[in-house]
Amino acid sequence: NQAAMIVDKDFRIGEVDKRIYGSFIEHLGRAVYGGIYEKEHPEADEQGFRTDVLQLVKEIDVPIVRYPGGNFVSGYNWEDGVGPVERRPRRQELAWRTIEPNWVGLNEFVDWCRKAGSEAMMAVNLGTRGPEEARNLVEYANFRSGTQWSDLRIQHGYRQPHGIRTWCLGNEMDGPWQIGAKTAVEYGRIAAEAAKVMKWTDPSIELVACGSSGIGMPTFPEWEATVLDLTYDHVDYISLHTYYGNRNNDSGNFLAQSMGMDKFIHTVIATADYVQAKKRSKKKINLSFDEWNVWYHSNEADGKIKPWQIAPPQLEDVYTHEDALVVGCMLISLLKRADRVRMACMAQLVNVIAPIMTVNGGAAWRQTIFYPYMHASAYGRGTALVPLIQSPKYDSKDYTDVPYLEAVAVHNEEQGEVTIFAVNRDLNGALPLSIDLRSFGPCRILEHIVLEHSDLKAANTADAPDRVKPHNGGNATVTDGSRIEAALAQASWNVIRVK
């Protein structure tokens, strides 16, 4: 029952685009109000942003943050969120049945991103609105001056254009739950027309077309084929969304679900390349996995929340150790297709299905899933290398031949380091692993970080924020110049850093 891995610097998958470590802030629950922003909080800065939260976001080092939705964006008037706060309207927010006070909007969010060291990824409303409002927003955000919308931005106190590079053409437009949901043809046409005028307004922007809301949607992958057929020349990325859960308390099956993510990515690439072939185009469409995470713990509680409140505690999943392992596997899935997955957003960042939790007026802390996300963002930059793996396998309810070892390596040429990210899916025992780093010459272990816990259901909470946290006492050792041996603890996430 031994696993083996060959890591060779010439077996390159591709350069990792750091934007795969992106995240997402939606006007939903306490993500904005009580999350990134809380005017009355003792640690709020002059703009009302929580500096304790900013600190944790910086720890992860999040390069890009999608905003303002999600389902929210499909009913949003971006103009409601700019200009003097006291004149902004309060509105019934139909996607999540809350009241939106518009205390935070585009300009404040861009300020917050600067403070967090992130870049904004903006979504436009293609549910209730269309190309006209989308191009006005690009003009407001990115045009220098001398036009109605750019001058309005300047009047609002922002002389310099924001220079927002990445834009999403709507959100989950295939979903019947979406405000203004569309068929693939309806969406493909409006997305193409919005894309044209947005790029004419600012030719430097990149655009993401909506793919299916999930691999299980009845129109997948025909949706992707039709949408790309209608938008191919005008867009740069197609989006993917996926959430996993352990509703039947079958942890072996839960941990295997990232294999579904591999299949999803593979099928979307195949579909995009099919459209490329059909169009005889030189252009490749890349993937933006702009919503991914574990999401299920809060489903029942959400059904009981009274509608029409400002920032109620919606989608507040409290994550367990096993959730962190699934998140680790999902990060590995993204890295395994680093050649085509150029952006990804863990959904979301604060309070709402998030690695960071807060109490209103109180503390902020790291959930279990914070750790694999932070490790990947810190050590997963460079060139992703093909994981040549031999591993014992198991069968679960939905998957056969699930390897106990899920792993990938990233070579950071600049630092002269290789990092191996590895999950041991075995819930009952350690997994001996031998890593052959043949092309790297003699190596030494910088550290072997391990996230493990005897209780798969252990979670971090306000009163015990450090119940689950990593240590760097893993047992990886160099045995023979460039061969590493380790025993990966049962049900563990591992980061083996080698120089």
Ligand code: AHR
């Ligand atoms: O991230 C939560 C929600 O999940 C988003 O608003 C929506 O796009 C998806 O269904």
